[in-house]
Each structure stands twice: as structure tokens, then as C-alpha cells.
Amino acid sequence: MKHLHMTLAIISVSFFTLRFFWLLKSPQMLDKKWVKISPHVIDTFLLGIGVVMAVKLALNPTEQLWLAEKLMAIVAYIFTGIYALKFARNRTMQIFGYVGAMGWVMLVFKIAHTKETFFF
Ligand code: HEM
Numbered sequence: 001m002k003h004l005h006m007t008l009a010i011i012s013v014s015f016f017t018l019r020f021f022w023l024l025k026s027p028q029m030l031d032k033k034w035v036k037i038s039p040h041v042i043d044t045f046l047l048g049i050g051v052v053m054a055v056k057l058a059l060n061p062t063e064q065l066w067l068a069e070k071l072m073a074i075v076a077y078i079f080t081g082i083y084a085l086k087f088a089r090n091r092t093m094q095i096f097g098y099v100g101a102m103g104w105v106m107l108v109f110k111i112a113h114t115k116e117t118f119f120f
Pocket residue numbers: 002005006009046047048049050051052053054057059074077105108109112113
């Protein structure tokens with residue numbers, strides 16, 4: 001289950017990077033139905049398997065602070081990612097958004113791996 005979760009995490013981040021590349025180079029790709037739908041499918045499984053694992057391992061974010069911080073970093077990653085792909089108004093802001101999203105997701109990977117908090 002953990003390996004599936006990790007594989008989906010890598011696919012999700014790689015596909016986000018590909019969509020960002022398309023945004024800059026061939027934005028018409030982002031209008032394709034499969035490009036719009038697949039991130040939702042991948043991310044639903046990624047997050048869903050994460051929740052199932054947390055429940056199975058009896059991990060509680062109010063006790064395991066690393067999990068609470070990981071969830072917050074995931075929320076920040078999702079919002080900066082949406083900003084980069086949808087709301088950023090020019091190329092510079094799109095790049096800032098993308099770099100910001102990658103910073104957050106790197107924190108997610110670091111916390112997932114070390115199970116140690118970074119900010120808390
Ligand atoms: C963007 C979303 C996510 C990413 C990129 C991500 C990434 C990862 C990675 C890379 C690992 C393996 C760490 C290692 O052993 O080296 C992992 C493990 C895990 N993740 Fe996630 N994860 C995400 C979402 C979630 C969510 C939403 C939850 C739960 C609510 C969750 C719960 C867990 C748990 C319980 C483990 C196993 C911890 C253990 O080794 O016992 N993850 N995650």
C-alpha cells in the first residue's frame with residue numbers, strides 16, 4: 001500500500017510538472033478532457049490511500065504532529081499549484097507559483113520520509 005502511495009505521489013507531481021510545461025509551451029493541451037480529469041483521479045487515490053494507511057496505523061494528526069504538518073503542507077501545495085496553473089496572471093507569477101508549489105511538495109516528501117516536523 002505504501003509503495004502504491006509513493007508511486008502515485010511521484011506520478012502526481014510529475015503530471016503537475018508536465019501540465020505546467022504545457023501551460024508555458026502548448027496551453028491547448030490543458031483543455032483536453034483527459035488532462036483535466038486524470039489529476040483528480042490520481043490525487044483522489046493518492047490522498048485516499050494516505051488516509052487508509054493513517055487509519056490502519058492508528059495515526060492521529062493531533063498526536064503525530066508530523067502528520068498534521070504534512071497535511072498542512074499538502075493543502076499549501078494544492079493551493080499554490082492551482083494558483084500556478086489557473087490564477088497567476090503572467091509568466092513571472094506562474095513560475096513563482098510553480099516554484100512555490102514544488103517547495104511545499106518537497107516539504108511533504110521530507111516529512112513523509114523522516115516523520116519529523118519542520119515548523120512545529
Ligand atoms: C501530496 C500528497 C502526498 C504525498 C506527496 C505523500 C508522500 C508520501 C511518501 C513519499 C511516503 C513514503 C515515505 C517513506 O517511507 O519514505 C508516504 C507515506 C505515508 N503517507 Fe503520504 N503523501 C501524501 C498524502 C498523504 C495523506 C493525505 C495521508 C494521510 C492523511 C498520508 C499518509 C501517509 C502515511 C500514513 C504514510 C506511511 C508512513 C509509514 O511509513 O508508516 N499521505 N507519503
